[in-house]
Amino acid sequence: MTKLAFLGLGVMGGPMAGHLKAAGYDIAVFNRTLAKAEAWADRHGGTCAQTPREAAEGADFVLACVGNDDDLRQVCLGPDGAFAGMRPGAIFVDHTTVSAAVTRELAQAAQQLGLGYVDAPVSGGQAGAENGQLSVMCGGSASDYDAAAPVIATYARICRRMGEVGAGQITKMCNQIAIAGLVQALSESLAFAKKSGLEVEKVVEVISQGAAGSWQMANRHKTMDQGQFEHGFAVDWMRKDLAICLAAADEVGASLPVTALVDQFYKDVQRMGGGRWDTSSLIARLG
Incomplete structure (x- = not known):
């Protein structure tokens, strides 16, 4: 065995x-x-x-x-x-x-x-x-x-x-880079809908069926709307991962402007006491 x-x-x-x-x-x-x-x-x-x-x-x-x-x-x-x-x-x-x-x-x-x-x-x-x-x-x-x-x-x-060795970690960095920008965009979309007087659930029902749809939208929009952030990967860990991404980008000469910006937004969430909140908590800093 x-x-x-x-x-x-x-x-x-x-x-x-x-x-x-x-x-x-x-x-x-x-x-x-x-x-x-x-x-x-x-x-x-x-x-x-x-x-x-x-x-x-x-x-x-x-x-x-x-x-x-x-x-x-x-x-x-x-x-x-x-x-x-x-x-x-x-x-x-x-x-x-x-x-x-x-x-x-x-x-x-x-x-x-x-x-x-x-x-x-x-x-x-x-x-x-x-x-x-x-x-x-x-x-x-x-x-x-x-x-x-x-x-x-x-x-x-x-x-x-x-x-070869290291390629798995580089691929995981690609994953985290993609997630960071997506969660920020979803946060802005939901916050904008709510402040404009729309029902978030109806908005998501419509736009999730088109090009805007994502796993994050399908699985996190309700909890984001309700301000519940106990459902996944913690902000503290995401910042650790994004620091790895940004350091690796410097090594290879890649530009990650959105990733760098979202990393600072997660820093804001930490300052709000949300270090152990899940990554969808980006919406909390939008008021």
């Missing part, structure tokens, strides 16, 4: 690891807050490890979904890191949204140890993780990707190799 380790059991990682256990994989889990890992193991079964190294020992694949570049380094490197416990030939799959720079750094460290590495950030939010319907964009060698793809398919609606 293929043996797995999963590092990071937050709102994304917890459900993803749950799908793997339900599919019959032998899985060990690690979370920096041990109580969370113990609660996961009590609910799903599997082994609860004290360190990333312990979780990774003997695993064919080690999967991670943590917070940021530094978090990823901490679970990978050092005497208690996952790399120290992985056997040569095992593959590390990173679902965290991080910079392409740290991805290449860790992939090189993995290669020196005889390990495979696939960067595989995801899109679809908490609902996508819980329902096993994530979009997964991957970077890595064709052989590492082909080996990891059946495991990833357990919680993916679509999984594609985008190129």
Whole structure:
């Protein structure tokens, strides 16, 4: 039986690891807050490890979904890191949204140890993780990707190799850039409709059937209109992702004027106390 380790059991990682256990994989889990890992193991079964190294020992694949570049380094490197416990030939799959720079750094460290590495950030939010319907964009060698793809398919609606190591993270940046501009435009549209005396629900019913329609419009317009922002990816995390996008754009000479502007709008939301609100909360700053 293929043996797995999963590092990071937050709102994304917890459900993803749950799908793997339900599919019959032998899985060990690690979370920096041990109580969370113990609660996961009590609910799903599997082994609860004290360190990333312990979780990774003997695993064919080690999967991670943590917070940021530094978090990823901490679970990978050092005497208690996952790399120290992985056997040569095992593959590390990173679902965290991080910079392409740290991805290449860790992939090189993995290669020196005889390990495979696939960067595989995801899109679809908490609902996508819980329902096993994530979009997964991957970077890595064709052989590492082909080996990891059946495991990833357990919680993916679509999984594609985008190129060599780092290509998955670059693709995730494209995703976040597209979302940022779209949510701001939707916020302005709904706020304008409301201030003009129109019924938001009727407006959306009509315009969603044409070129203006989007997943955000279909799934978030009601909660945006009601000022409810507890339904998805947090503003704090979006700002982390947009900072990665803007830094990468500088490296390649790309211009992201709308992304830079929306990043500042999210900063306004943070100042309003909305750092943990979901990204649709851009509408709150429009009054």
